[in-house]
Amino acid sequence: MQWVELLAVLWSAPTLNNQYYLGGYTGKERNSIHFASLLLQISLQVTYDSNPTGFWHTCGGTIIHYLYVMTAAHCVDSPSGKIYRVGFGEHDLSVDEGTEYYLDVESIHVHPYWNPSSLASGYDIALLKLKDPVYDNSYVEIAILPVEGQILPSQSECYITGWGLTSPNGSGATRLQQAGLSVVSYEICSRPEWWGATVNDRMICAGGDGYSSGCQGDSGGPFACKSNDGYWSVHGIVSFGPIYCNIYEKPTVFTRVSAYLDWIFQVRVGAISNARITISIIIIYPLRINLTI
DSSP states (O other), X not given: OOOEEXXXXXXXXXXXXXXXXXXXXXXXXXXXXXXXXXXXXXEEEEEETTOOSOOEEEEEEEEEETXXXXXOGGGTSOOTTEEEEEEESOSBTTSOOSSOEEEEEEEEEEOTTOOTTOGGGOOOOEEXXXXXXXXXXXXOOOOBOOOTTOOOOTTOEEEEEESOBSSTTSOBOSBOEEEEEEEEOHHHHTXXXXXGGGOOTTEEEEOOSSSOEEEXXXXXXXXXXXXXXXXXXXXXXXXXXXXXXXXXXBOEXXXXXXXXXXXXXXXXXXXXXXXXXXXXXXXXXXXXXXXXX
């Protein structure tokens, strides 16, 4: 049995490790070649009804509409007693840099087929509707989504971003990190010595070289690829990885966005009026970190 971990962040973190930018680097400067990809990233933050003393970074996400952000289902499938907000323009979570602002979440839409007890089934995607629209302050950007059904070619170089662990036994990053990961084909990723039947063709595998990966705290964040015309498209949502980060032949696994465009559209136009929230015991270990905002 392969032990895997979701790459999210919980209030109380177990002493297990998941994926983040191990081998990554900070990319704040506007002259960075990949700066534009950082503008798509949000920080999903949580506090509790019983003790609302501050917000904690719990997951990443992507701006896909002026009223919606996209994240992983496992980040928000147990919302009871929690209050969420979304941080935009964040870079360093430990300080107020003047680039960030926060919006409250109006509703949570988890994919109706998401089942935390069946990771291999996929559907690890959720949309959060905001109470107020996103506004441009030069530090946010709405993501371009891929074409329906689009499959990234093997060895495509794309970028993962987030505030996850930067070493297997370390703490979560306070500054936004990024790392390049090469796409691994489904044919290779589904081999028994890789992820086997744990992955399906509605997922993207990237990395697995033992150098860079996602880690604990990266869940829900974007996997962005730059097109030939210079635009960034978000092809993946950080979903899961090995118990220990950055394992050879165990790449970071993402929800493939191009497999869910119909559902995303239905939620946005209001065809799905009631969010389905799946609450059950997670038998695969969630990985989460605590960063006080």
